[in-house]
Structure formats: structure tokens, C-alpha cells
Amino acid sequence: MAYSVKQANEYIAANVSSVNGKFRPKYHMTAPIGWMNDPNGLVFYHGQYHLFYQYNPYGAEPGVMHWGHFVSDDLIAYDDAGVALAPTEKDEISCFSGGAIVAGGALNILYTRHYEISDVKKEKVCLVRSSDGKTFVKKHHSVFNNESLPKNISRSDFRDPFPIMISDKFYVFVGGRDIELNKGVVVVLSGQSLEKLEYDFTIGPFDALGDMAECPCYCKVDGKDVLIVSGSHVEEKGNDYKNTHTSVFVVGEIDFENRRMQVEFIKEIDKGDAFYAPQVINNTDKPIIVGWQEMWNKPYPTRDMEHGWVGSFTIPRELSMRDGDVIQTPVAALAKYGAACDTTGSVPKCAEITASFDGHGAITLQGENGQIVIGNDGGVYLDTINACNGNGCIRRTNATYKSCSVSILLDESCIEVFVEGGKEAISSRMYIDGQLSLITEGNVKDITIKQIGVPV
Secondary structure, three states, X not given: OOOOHHHHHXXXXXXXXXXXXXXXXXXXXXXXXXXXXXXXXXXXXXXXXXXXXXXXXXXXXXXXXXXXXXXXXXXXXXXXXEEEEXXXXXXXOEEEXXXXXXXOOEEEEEEEEEEEEOOEEEEEEEEEEEOOOOOOEEEEEEOOOHHHOOXXXXXXXXXXXXXXXXXXXXXXXXXXXXXXOOEEEEEEEEEEEOOEEEEEEEEOOOHHHEOEEEEEEEEEEOOXXXXXXXXXXXXXXXXXXXXXXXXXXXXXEEEOOOOEEEEEEEEEOOXXXXXXXXXXXXXXXXXXXXXXXXXXXXXXXXXXXXXXXXXXXOOOEEEEEEOOEEEEEEOHHHHHHEEEOOOOOOEOOEEEEXXXXXXXXXXXXXOOOOEEEEEEOOOEEEEOOXXXXXXXXXXXXXXXXXXXXXXXXXXXXXXXXXXXOOXXXXXXXXXXXXXXXXXXXXXXXXXXXXXXXXXO
16 A cells, blocks of 8 residues: 555545544643654744654554654643654655654655565665755665674664754764664764764663664753663563663763763653653753653553553653752643642642642542552652553652652643652553542642643
């Protein structure tokens, strides 16, 4: 079957009315229909944020992957801009993940041209350009020859390019695998032009990258080099890496001239069971990341209920350093959409709840058929065992807290918990019927609730 952008957009227009919107988020970016996963090509261009994503419009499951496209002025309210890329080339079955950069006045996208039939698998780094952020033109050839990789780096598992520019030179971070060690690595390519890239050096392996590094990206956070990367099939270690797949901050100093990275520490980005493949937004003053608010290899209730959609983005998170640690906080623009509300008898399903624990305590959000619990028993935890998400669990922070603050974002089926001003985060999904009531026990104080309303 041949695919095209036109065909995909026509299918969406003809079928979007069949989607069941019962649990669809209101302010977390969500595709109009079908399956969405990794954020792709996040960039500020021509006065707007462009946020692309892995997209199968034809079903609520992974399939023939396209690039969907959102446009936003402030990273909260957004417009659906349709499908940007479809697998149209002879040597691609899917358009896998990648990144974007503004150069030469144009929006330049590097993506993974993925081909896989039977035992034949190929992944190539390819270039797309747009002069208006609306129409996208593919270059037919690959911009890098996989055969030039060191012999220990896989030629077929080689994907998710993310470009940056330093001193008029392009550097591109690509997810890779060391086939001799069976461990994930980040491959760095470079070149004077995005049309032709060469192998430069490799970062890793690290245990946190499992057997395959995916979706690497890079930013500066208060003077520190931060590599953001996801690992596949990562071995659980204490309270870390409980999802098999994980995403981490690798913090240190990258010496591009001498082709190496001095790592200071590695930190799991989110302790929940619904966070993967975060990417930083290119061409912004502040480092801001967006993740996929789902996870591989778990139940997807909206698919099982035949609602016609799966997946959303996390709220965009601003990064900073505090006391030598990476801090994540919801993007500042969210504040203008919050309004005080009458919570007598119920809590809005689109809300920000802030509270403090002065010792042990718990906040329960109770609905008709389930509940979620945010508590502190020495460590802050999120309990979704009864949240009707098909894979409920209890996930908790690494740090212990005698007292701490929490900010809880609710959005229909999304929940994100930020602990102690963003020192740690826990994200999950919930599919609870009816209104929510708030019940507290123990040492909970300073509760405030704001309803979040975003124009449609």
C-alpha cells in the first residue's frame, strides 16, 4: 500500500468524528485520532513552537509511522497541523524519530528512514526541509553512510538523529548499539552541512542505556552539558529503571574537540510508568523538554475500550540546575490557564493541586470506579493500583522527605506529580469514571486547587 501526507490527512478528516473523547486530555497535546508516541523535531521557528510526533493515524496501535504536527504559541494551547511526513520513499516503510534545527532560514528536519521486511532491517539518517513550517520536502538520499561506522556499532539499529550547531559546525546525536557488548551508545556525527555528515565519536555505553540507546538529544542547563537519552531493556536497579525502558539525564562536560564526554552523574528523569523518549526544544532561550506520556509493553485502555486513540505528550518541562541536580518544572505559560475554583464536593479533572506534606500523609482522589493516591511515607509515592489503567503500580521518589511540597497536574487521563519544586517527577495514566473527590489523611496541609481551562 502506498502512503502520502494527503492520504493521511484525508483519512483523519473522514474518521476523527468516530473518536471517543471521554478520557482525552485537554491541555496535554494529543493526536486527533490513532496512535502517537515519541516527540519529534521540537523547535521554535517563525515565532511559533513546532512539535512533531511519531504517528499512526490509521489505528490505535503502532504501525506505519508518520510524523504528526502540532503548532503552539505558548506550549499549552495548541493547534493540530495535520500530518507532516509520510513514508513515501521506496526504501522506507516508516518515518521514525528525529530532530529539527533552524539553519539557513529554513526548518531542517533529520529523521530515520526505517525499512524492515522479514530479516532485512535498514535505518538511515535523512533530511527534510521546510521554508514555511507547513510544507516539507524530503531529500531522497541519506546524509550519512552507515558503513563508515566503527565495526562494533550496529548499521541497522541506528536511529533518532538530533542536530545542534556549535561554532558553525553541525553535530548530530544518534541512538545506537554496540553489537559486541550488546549495549546502548550515543553516536555523534558532524559536518559543515546537514547534507553530508561523518562519524565523529561515541558516548557510552552506560548501564542506563540498556541494549539500545534511543532518542538522544542535547542541551546546556545552567552551564552544564546535559545529554537526554532513552534506554531499551534496562536492568532494574533498586528504585531505578522499573519499566524495562527508561529515560535519563547524563550530566557532565562534552569536549567536542577531543571527542569525549566526562560524566558527572546519570539521573532517571521520571519515576512513573508513563514517560519515555523526551526531547528538548531546539532554538529556545531556556531548555525545555517534552516526553511521551506512555510506555512500551503495557496495556493501553483507550485502545482496549476501542476509543480510537492512544498517547499524549507530557506537559513541557523547563530544566534548571539546583544544588548540583537537574530540576524539572511545568512550563511557565501553564500558570495563566489556572483559575481558583469551588471544589465543594468535587475536584476538576483538569486541575493543578498543590500541597505540602509535614511528615507522613496521603491525598486520595476518589472517583466512581477507582482512585489514585499521592502520599509521603518517608518518600513521595504515586499509587495507581486502582486507577483503572490496566497496569497499576506504586512508584516512588529516590529521595526521602520528612516534609516536602508537591504539585499535581491532572488532565482527564494524565497525572504528573512534581516533588519539592521539581527535584523529582512521577507520571502515570488514570481512567476513572465520574467526578473526583479529594480525601486527605495524616500530615497534609496548604492544599490549593486551580482548574485549568485551555481554549479549544
